[in-house]
Amino acid sequence: MPPTSPIFYDSPSALADALRAFLAPPAPATCPGEVRRTKPEAGPPLAVVGIGNALRGDDAFGPAVVAALEPCPALRLFDVQAVPESFLVPIVSSGCAGVLFVDAADLGAEPGRVALVPAEHLAEVDVSTHAISLALVAEAIQCLARESSHVPSKPGDERSRLRLSVLSKPGDERSLPAGAGESPGRRSSRDLPCALLGAQPADLTTADRLSPAMARAVQLAADALRAFASSI
Numbered sequence: 001m002p003p004t005s006p007i008f009y010d011s012p013s014a015l016a017d018a019l020r021a022f023l024a025p026p027a028p029a030t031c032p033g034e035v036r037r038t039k040p041e042a043g044p045p046l047a048v049v050g051i052g053n054a055l056r057g058d059d060a061f062g063p064a065v066v067a068a069l070e071p072c073p074a075l076r077l078f079d080v081q082a083v084p085e086s087f088l089v090p091i092v093s094s095g096c097a098g099v100l101f102v103d104a105a106d107l108g109a110e111p112g113r114v115a116l117v118p119a120e121h122l123a124e125v126d127v128s129t130h131a132i133s134l135a136l137v138a139e140a141i142q143c144l145a146r147e148s149s150h151v152p153s154k155p156g157d158e159r160s161r162l163r164l165s166v167l168s169k170p171g172d173e174r175s176l177p178a179g180a181g182e183s184p185g186r187r188s189s190r191d192l193p194c195a196l197l198g199a200q201p202a203d204l205t206t207a208d209r210l211s212p213a214m215a216r217a218v219q220l221a222a223d224a225l226r227a228f229a230s231s232i
Contacts, residue, residue, distance in 0.1 A: 006107050006115035006198075015224035018116050019046070020231065022195055023098045044097035047076045048225060051084050051103040051127070058111075058201035058214040062102040065197075068222035074229035085132045085140070092144050092192070099141055099194040101134055102221065103127050104201040104214070111202030112213030114220055119194045127198075138194035145192040197221055
């Protein structure tokens with residue numbers, strides 16, 4: 001099912017701006033009901049989590065984007081194939097300020113269109129091959145980040161902790177360093193934001209080959225992430 005009113009991006013610069021806005025922490029409101037966002041400062045990186053199966057054509061979008069990028073201080077790159085739930089601890093332990101899932105997804109659009117889907121709409125997205133929903137993976141990451149920094153529980157955490165216990169391998173929770181994902185002056189790990197950078201697939205049947213539309217989407221996404229990284 002396509003997400004509610006996704007915002008599509010056709011240029012790397014516009015997408016890079018959207019990524020900066022996604023990562024920027026909220027600024028104090030100047031009047032009731034107003035939320036302002038600050039410019040992100042140099043500091044904790046963005047975790048880029050490439051999801052997909054290279055044996056299913058355009059489903060390789062996520063890993064292809066990660067493969068197109070070079071490691072740098074502003075990005076933490078994870079090629080998780082079709083099992084993002086197996087990388088919860090490495091992602092949170094990376095000290096990232098946010099998590100960007102990169103995956104082929106049904107956006108209700110023309111093949112190759114790229115959109116940024118916020119966490120609150122992840123449950124609406126039909127992603128490609130992995131069995132665990134991205135909404136559940138995002139919830140588990142946020143719960144694990146809170147646990148790792150010893151933030152007191154809030155209402156609803158018991159359900160999240162139960163889901164985390166299903167997704168995590170035995171001992172994962174104990175392997176996190178105290179305060180992982182937290183840095184002075186940035187978001188606390190209580191508020192580790194997640195979003196999906198999704199691309200509409202054209203073909204999920206041709207092994208080891210992206211469609212021309214998806215190859216262009218990979219280039220757009222990689223260029224946007226490079227622009228984002230160079231500005232942080």
